[in-house]
Amino acid sequence: MTKPLISVKDLTLRFKTDEGLVTAVNNVSFDIAPGEVLGLVGESGSGKSVTAKSLMMLNAENAVYDEGSQVILSIDGEEYDVLKLRGARDQLIIRGGAVSMIFQEPMASFAPAITIGEQMVEQLMIHSDMTRAKAKEISIEMLTRVGIPEPAERFGQYAFEFSGGMRQRAMIAMALSTKPRLLIADEPTTALDVTIQAQVIDLMKDLVDEFHMSILFITHDLGVIAQTADRVAVMYLGNLVETGTVRQVINTPSHPYTRGLLNSLPKLDDLDAPLTPVPGDIPSPLDRPSGCVFHTRCVESGDIAERCRSEIPVTSIGTDDHRVDCHLANSRDQAGDQA
Amino acid sequence: MSDILIRANNLSVHFPLSRVGFGERPVVRACEGINIEIEKGSFFGLVGESGSGKTTLGRAMLKAAPISHGEVLYTDGEVDYSLGDIRAADLKEYRRRAQLIFQDPYAALSPRMTVRDIIAEPLEVMGITSSREETDTRVREIASLCRLNLEHLRRFPHAFSGGQRQRISIARALVSGPKFIVADESVAALDVSIQADVLNLLNKIQQDSGITFLFISHDLSVIAHTCDFVAVMYLGQIVEAAPTRKLFAETAHPYTRALLSAIPSLDPDVRGNAQKLEGEIPSPINPPPGCRFNTRCPHAQERCRNEVPEWREYSTGHHVACHFAEELA
Numbered sequence: 001m002t003k004p005l006i007s008v009k010d011l012t013l014r015f016k017t018d019e020g021l022v023t024a025v026n027n028v029s030f031d032i033a034p035g036e037v038l039g040l041v042g043e044s045g046s047g048k049s050v051t052a053k054s055l056m057m058l059n060a061e062n063a064v065y066d067e068g069s070q071v072i073l074s075i076d077g078e079e080y081d082v083l084k085l086r087g088a089r090d091q092l093i094i095r096g097g098a099v100s101m102i103f104q105e106p107m108a109s110f111a112p113a114i115t116i117g118e119q120m121v122e123q124l125m126i127h128s129d130m131t132r133a134k135a136k137e138i139s140i141e142m143l144t145r146v147g148i149p150e151p152a153e154r155f156g157q158y159a160f161e162f163s164g165g166m167r168q169r170a171m172i173a174m175a176l177s178t179k180p181r182l183l184i185a186d187e188p189t190t191a192l193d194v195t196i197q198a199q200v201i202d203l204m205k206d207l208v209d210e211f212h213m214s215i216l217f218i219t220h221d222l223g224v225i226a227q228t229a230d231r232v233a234v235m236y237l238g239n240l241v242e243t244g245t246v247r248q249v250i251n252t253p254s255h256p257y258t259r260g261l262l263n264s265l266p267k268l269d270d271l272d273a274p275l276t277p278v279p280g281d282i283p284s285p286l287d288r289p290s291g292c293v294f295h296t297r298c299v300e301s302g303d304i305a306e307r308c309r310s311e312i313p314v315t316s317i318g319t320d321d322h323r324v325d326c327h328l329a330n331s332r333d334q335a336g337d338q339a
Numbered sequence: 340m341s342d343i344l345i346r347a348n349n350l351s352v353h354f355p356l357s358r359v360g361f362g363e364r365p366v367v368r369a370c371e372g373i374n375i376e377i378e379k380g381s382f383f384g385l386v387g388e389s390g391s392g393k394t395t396l397g398r399a400m401l402k403a404a405p406i407s408h409g410e411v412l413y414t415d416g417e418v419d420y421s422l423g424d425i426r427a428a429d430l431k432e433y434r435r436r437a438q439l440i441f442q443d444p445y446a447a448l449s450p451r452m453t454v455r456d457i458i459a460e461p462l463e464v465m466g467i468t469s470s471r472e473e474t475d476t477r478v479r480e481i482a483s484l485c486r487l488n489l490e491h492l493r494r495f496p497h498a499f500s501g502g503q504r505q506r507i508s509i510a511r512a513l514v515s516g517p518k519f520i521v522a523d524e525s526v527a528a529l530d531v532s533i534q535a536d537v538l539n540l541l542n543k544i545q546q547d548s549g550i551t552f553l554f555i556s557h558d559l560s561v562i563a564h565t566c567d568f569v570a571v572m573y574l575g576q577i578v579e580a581a582p583t584r585k586l587f588a589e590t591a592h593p594y595t596r597a598l599l600s601a602i603p604s605l606d607p608d609v610r611g612n613a614q615k616l617e618g619e620i621p622s623p624i625n626p627p628p629g630c631r632f633n634t635r636c637p638h639a640q641e642r643c644r645n646e647v648p649e650w651r652e653y654s655t656g657h658h659v660a661c662h663f664a665e666e667l668a
Contacts, residue, residue, distance in 0.1 A: 166619075195615075198603070199616075202615065223605050224603050226603065226607045261532060264534065265560075268560050268587070276535060277532055277534075
């Protein structure tokens with residue numbers, strides 16, 4: 001097995017707030033192999049973005065990583081312990097060097113009073129020793145590559161002169177110009193129309209093949225995940241509840257939460273299928289449920305409800321590293337072993 | 340033929356911009372020549388990309404956007420209004436009968452009012468109830484319909500999740516006893532697991548009370564599941580309209596087809612066979628001549644660039660504006 005590009009182990013992250021320590025990420029572990037697209041799905045408040053930001057140490061000052069949390073980045077045989085990197089110079093590798101990020105709202109991520117081109121050139125010059133002229137050349141080349149018409153003119157424009165789809169393309173061009181090994185895409189298509197979303201997804205797929213990058217693709221849209229990811233991790237209230245290949249998770253989901261998400265989606269091929277919401281609301285992270293974090297909204301616990309309330313489920317591992325944190329899946333496994 | 344609650348005849352909404360240099364004053368043609376009829380008690384869906392004019396059309400039907408040409412006629416059996424030249428006193432009455440639910444439940448509720456006051460405000464402003472007891476009874480009635488309990492009524496909006504806030508917005512829209520509600524992207528800001536809950540609630544209200552809904556969304560799959568009639572909008576015009584099942588069974592307009600195929604499939608084995616639309620929606624200041632979709636349509640021909648397609652009946656109850664709908668089917 002090839003060595004993972006990035007390996008997250010037992011990541012636990014809390015924020016210091018006026019109301020006490022808030023657990024945003026709880027004991028999360030996953031690997032991303034070179035060239036692999038990992039989809040990270042979950043509702044708002046599930047801790048997707050915070051997890052991704054930990055990979056670049058972008059979380060706010062009040063973030064506290066637990067002892068034992070580990071993020072290891074392996075580049076060309078060298079290992080970097082990401083959470084131990086201190087100081088801007090050392091962090092260059094995870095801040096646009098080997099890891100880049102594109103955000104949901106491109107209008108908010110570009111500086112409004114600096115031209116798009118200037119921002120692209122600036123980061124290229126920080127990450128390499130190329131000349132300004134060379135950086136400009138590469139930037140324009142990247143703008144062309146992501147399908148922006150008249151790139152030389154666009155280079156001198158400001159973010160407000162771009163449409164939403166164009167801005168997201170420019171953002172992708174900028175993130176990829178340093179040739180990162182891992183691209184973190186945080187809801188990159190959520191603010192876009194479906195027709196533009198389809199174009200951006202296509203573009204990202206092409207670029208993955210071309211640059212042989214890994215992507216951590218964060219979204220709440222299972223359809224987008226089904227179209228892009230190789231593997232999927234489902235997050236709920238800071239915990240990973242299910243991880244597996246995209247076919248395992250979408251076609252044969254094992255966790256009641258994953259099933260609940262799929263059932264609540266309107267499906268075009270069956271207009272009569274009722275929309276079944278996951279009952280209740282996601283609890284406040286200040287008040288995390290005991291036992292299984294999902295037990296307050298789970299409709300499948302039935303006989304073992306008491307156990308779900310009190311006992312934290314252990315991860316059961318199935319074929320192709322299909323991981324589920326659920327007492328039901330565990331008891332099914334045991335029943336299977338005995339049979 | 341069942342009753343039409345509200346209809347737009349050749350409706351246009353234009354927003355003039357300030358003059359740039361000399362010459363003609365530029366105009367944003369947000370809606371142009373719209374003809375729709377919304378039946379009483381129906382759940383009417385309006386779908387399109389951002390910039391297509393869906394919200395403007397919804398607002399024009401509430402007389403919250405200027406009606407530049409054409410007319411909007413409202414008839415509920417008790418009153419008849421033509422919204423273009425409605426009198427101030429009638430407009431007040433119309434506001435009671437037609438309500439709006441907004442997209443973002445975080446921005447739509449005042450953070451300084453309790454939920455009870457938020458829901459009661461329309462009653463007090465419109466003078467619908469005459470005593471505090473009456474107001475409270477009405478508020479409690481509506482709140483329980485939207486699954487909010489007495490405890491909830493005492494709290495402030497910040498204590499609620501997105502789904503609960505949207506239920507508060509719905510309660511406020513319902514409290515004046517409207518006949519017509521425009522729900523503008525009312526589930527777009529919600530998580531999927533909550534979205535289904537709000538959609539089910541809206542459907543239940545519609546079935547129980549017979550309120551007519553104009554449901555605006557950019558998401559065709561949401562529209563397909565909730566609405567019984569769908570109109571597809573592109574760059575200020577309606578390009579196709581039909582009963583939901585008909586629209587999906589015999590899609591006639593290339594734009595509708597492109598919208599449908601752009602929805603990401605949930606099947607990981609069906610990847611990348613979507614029919615992709617190139618480019619982006621043009622500016623409504625200078626819409627393309629002929630068929631407005633011609634700049635992005637994969638089937639566009641000379642005729643599409645010169646001649647505006649007629650709004651015509653494609654099959655019973657199914658209207659389309661495309662020169663070549665039959666050939667492309």
